[in-house]
Amino acid sequence: MNDRWLLVFPAFGGLLLIVALLLQIHRWNEEERMLRTAGSVVAVSGRGCPSIAFSTGQGERVTFPGQVCSRPGYEIGESVELLYDPLEPENAHIDGFTQNWFVSLILGSFGSIFLLGGMVFVLPEALARRRRSRLERRGQAVQARIVEIRRNPFATLNNVPAWQLVCQWQNPANGAVHLFYSEDLWFDPLPFVQRDSLQVRIDPDNPRRYSVDTSFLPRLAM
Template structure:
């Protein structure tokens, strides 16, 4: 289904973009650390940042460079409860060529952004890429059964709307059939892959061809090649 393909593609692209951002910020901080000078600063104020649902607090820090220049900066990291208190002494890292480029020497200030981006990016990318991978493996498995499996004739029983699965507000249909193994008398119920239109009128016979693994008939694929291709 086109909508599901777009979903997988968007998740993969967003995930890749976030991971690229994480890599960029990681190396940006690494370059900063290689040239940064260390000194001590003082928290002179805690600024409240309000959003719709919460309030967080970020420190304003004052420090002197090794050349005696007075610098004040506001940390980009805020939290609730506050991570610092007014008059608290903190370690500072700053760029000697541009002392206003300074951060508190702590894990959150240095690595929180790339950590968040990499975590969210990994989740998005895995959802998208694994969806593509599962789809590919499923098609490969079905093709392998068509090439090397055993073809059996199953009795068509019904067309079923699968209400347990939804995509873009729609439920897929499945063709159901059953087959009894003449060697063991075991009865197998086969379900086709998802079909995104009602296939009832296209089922012209009371049998359906199914490709099974002769050693394990529970591994199968229902042949629905007789159905027209859905173009939208």
């Protein structure tokens, strides 16, 4: 998968989280100069959107729309606590959890989903790169015979499982047989495998740490 596309979802998720945080900080800073008072619901639209009326300290009558619509919601005549800006009384909102946090929570929730979902793809790839880089410097190169080209049911994208190359190598020092699995591939590699073995870089002290060389395969176009 194209490396740039791997970063899109976590980057977008991180952006949404930053926007949610900035909106909430702005709301907190705004509320520091606001005054608290009581108002009443004077109208409710069909979607459950309330209109609130209140009087300022100078006796000015102000009506403003609630920022969050819900059903069941408010009833006409219901008393509500609210905050308003004394310099701009129209800048007011109901002082409740939903009104104070709704937008930030929605953006934060979507941001978390995109961030965590994207990390499912980015983190394994980052760890694989780190392992490959370390093994290229310190690892021992061995030739492992290809024994299978298979689907990996534990890695899917849009419900389509990835492909894997499976190869094996017998350690001449102790006769033990080791199975090596390539990184997940998002296209069928079979038409491009014109060889019987693959180079594998292993940690001489722990052959379970390895990296299968698939650099001969074409890159998936995005």
